[in-house]
């Protein structure tokens with residue numbers, strides 16, 4: 161089981177996927193929210209699949225606002241869009 165990958169739930173489709181197939185959005189202890197490009201940032205995270213339909217819905221419905229119960233800045237969603245393009 162050394163290659164076991166922890167599964168995380170996509171905030172949009174609720175599917176469980178390995179972290180490598182998800183974009184992580186993290187809320188830091190100071191309240192800052194941003195897309196976690198390294199996947200290693202400390203804080204509470206939520207996840208969205210790296211696929212067009214989930215990311216589109218996540219951005220349109222502002223999925224992070226719901227996950228973090230706060231108003232997430234537009235540039236966080238811009239950042240998610242950029243990560244998707246990679």
Ligand SMILES: [Zn+2]
Pocket residue numbers: 170171172173174175208209214
């Ligand atoms: Zn999904």
